[in-house]
Amino acid sequence: MSDQLNMGQEFIWxxxxxxxELEIAGNFIYDAMYAFDQMKHFYFEAEIFDCLYHLSVGIxxxxxxxxxxxxxxxxxxDLEFEKKLVSHSSQHFHxxxxxxxxxxxxxxxxxxxxxxxxxxxKNRYGRFNFRSSNKAEYEKYDLIxxxxxxxxxxxxxxxxxxxxTINDELIKVKFGDTVKKIVIPYYNIIEEICRKQNFY
Numbered sequence: 001m002s003d004q005l006n007m008g009q010e011f012i013w014x015x016x017x018x019x020x021e022l023e024i025a026g027n028f029i030y031d032a033m034y035a036f037d038q039m040k041h042f043y044f045e046a047e048i049f050d051c052l053y054h055l056s057v058g059i060x061x062x063x064x065x066x067x068x069x070x071x072x073x074x075x076x077x078d079l080e081f082e083k084k085l086v087s088h089s090s091q092h093f094h095x096x097x098x099x100x101x102x103x104x105x106x107x108x109x110x111x112x113x114x115x116x117x118x119x120x121x122k123n124r125y126g127r128f129n130f131r132s133s134n135k136a137e138y139e140k141y142d143l144i145x146x147x148x149x150x151x152x153x154x155x156x157x158x159x160x161x162x163x164x165t166i167n168d169e170l171i172k173v174k175f176g177d178t179v180k181k182i183v184i185p186y187y188n189i190i191e192e193i194c195r196k197q198n199f200y
Contacts, residue, residue, distance in 0.1 A: 010073050015199040018065050022190065025065065028058030029183060036175060039167045042147070048140045052123075056090065056116040059182060063093035066186045069193045070100040088120045103185045108150045108178045115146050150174050 032055035090113040123139045148160040156170040
């Protein structure tokens with residue numbers, strides 16, 4: 001019997017269950033990018049919510065897969081480790097991954113992780129709060145401010161107060177590039193570990 005089969009529960013977890021999770025994460029990220037591509041402008045909160053929800057969940061799941069693969073458990077359940085996986089902070093998971101592998105993210109990528117963390121922690125259920133009637137700062141304002149930041153110095157600068165800004169192809173490319181610079185380093189780590197440990 002091969003060494004891989006002797007690994008037991010940890011092998012099953014990392015090889016099969018995380019393989020399914022990787023597909024799920026990819027689907028969430030794809031759905032987010034499709035939702036962004038379909039937006040004609042940045043006025044409708046439901047469209048922006050859909051994009052940010054899928055993106056935050058997809059990146060978070062990808063980060064968790066990366067972190068688990070980087071950690072050796074020797075077939076012992078680490079309850080403290082599992083408890084810490086319940087967090088929904090993309091920044092938190094990036095820091096934990098960086099303690100194993102240094103991933104250099106630029107300002108745009110760090111700002112996007114900050115936006116996604118805020119969205120998932122605060123904005124996701126913000127409108128279920130009675131006090132939300134006095135508040136006008138929802139995900140669309142965070143997104144338009146983020147987009148105005150990443151488009152500075154380009155041929156298509158954005159007024160951060162203009163939520164009717166047309167979702168131009170240049171914006172789509174810049175947003176896509178920012179997401180890619182976050183996602184690809186995690187995926188490269190996953191691919192490397194899977195090749196070394198014969199995960200499929």
